[in-house]
Amino acid sequence: MKKLLLSLSALAVLATASPAYASQNPVPAVSAGPVVQEGQQFIKYYALRPNEVTPWEGIYLKKGQQLTIYAQGSYAHYSVYSSNYHLGTFYNSNVGRIFTATEDGYLYFQFAAPSSYTMNYFTVTYKVN
Numbered sequence: 001m002k003k004l005l006l007s008l009s010a011l012a013v014l015a016t017a018s019p020a021y022a023s024q025n026p027v028p029a030v031s032a033g034p035v036v037q038e039g040q041q042f043i044k045y046y047a048l049r050p051n052e053v054t055p056w057e058g059i060y061l062k063k064g065q066q067l068t069i070y071a072q073g074s075y076a077h078y079s080v081y082s083s084n085y086h087l088g089t090f091y092n093s094n095v096g097r098i099f100t101a102t103e104d105g106y107l108y109f110q111f112a113a114p115s116s117y118t119m120n121y122f123t124v125t126y127k128v129n
Helices: 002-021
Strands: 041-048 057-061 066-073 077-081 087-092 097-100 105-112 120-128
Touching: 041 105, 057 120, 066 105
Parallel strands: none
Antiparallel strands: 041 120, 057 105, 066 097, 066 120, 077 087, 077 105
16 A cells, blocks of 8 residues: 555656656747758668558659659568659569659658568668759
């Protein structure tokens, strides 16, 4: 009984003291504008279970910009969607692809793992030209 009262009192102290260290300053707003710049390259790492898919990855491109995607690692495939959310096509990983924007807007990518592996680990390199 003493342990229960002691743990409840410790929980009450922690619950009442937790806002003391919180900042009173508001968090600045994040701009919704595109963040990918010309010539920028970034890398993402994925670990997918069998039959698992990633959330859509949106990359903003201006008309005429090219996006190079190169996925390395376990076998996986990915889908490409236009800025209107229309499915472009499916691609296998481990083959570099270049996509050219036909209009200003986002290109969306979704990676999927096959059912034959236990875990799929792969790295995707994105480069905007």
